[in-house]
Amino acid sequence: MREFARGFYLSKEWRRTRAYIVARDHGLCVKCGRPGEIVHHKEHLTPENINTPEIALGENNLELLCRDCHAIAHASDLPTDRGLMFDEEGNLVERELLS
Numbered sequence: 001m002r003e004f005a006r007g008f009y010l011s012k013e014w015r016r017t018r019a020y021i022v023a024r025d026h027g028l029c030v031k032c033g034r035p036g037e038i039v040h041h042k043e044h045l046t047p048e049n050i051n052t053p054e055i056a057l058g059e060n061n062l063e064l065l066c067r068d069c070h071a072i073a074h075a076s077d078l079p080t081d082r083g084l085m086f087d088e089e090g091n092l093v094e095r096e097l098l099s
Contacts, residue, residue, distance in 0.1 A: 004047045008056065017057045025064035031072075036064035040073055068095070 008014055021039045029036040042061050049055045065073060072095075087093045 002045075005045055005050060008045070008050055013057060017059075017062070021059065021062045021064055024059065028064065029066035029069050030063045031065060031069040034066045034068075037067055038065050038070045039063070040065045040070055 018039045022036065025036060027036055028034065040063050041055070042063060043049070043055050045056060055061050084092055084095055
């Protein structure tokens with residue numbers, strides 16, 4: 001979590017919104033259907049927009065993703081190519097993309 005967003009992610013409003021998105025998406029990743037873990041901001045939070053409710057808390061900007069799909073959404077932040085991932089043992093392997 002980025003330092004500028006720490007207070008936001010600890011807020012009652014975020015916890016309530018996060019719970020709503022998990023329920024709305026039935027606890028499943030909207031990309032692959034596996035169990036979802038991360039409520040993802042489609043338009044990423046920045047210090048400039050964190051106080052804009054439509055971006056920070058708006059349901060149209062939020063989706064539930066599994067860890068793999070969240071990593072793909074942030075592919076530019078990954079130390080690997082989009083088609084690669086690290087397995088449980090730390091080996092670089094081809095990513096299995098589910099349709």
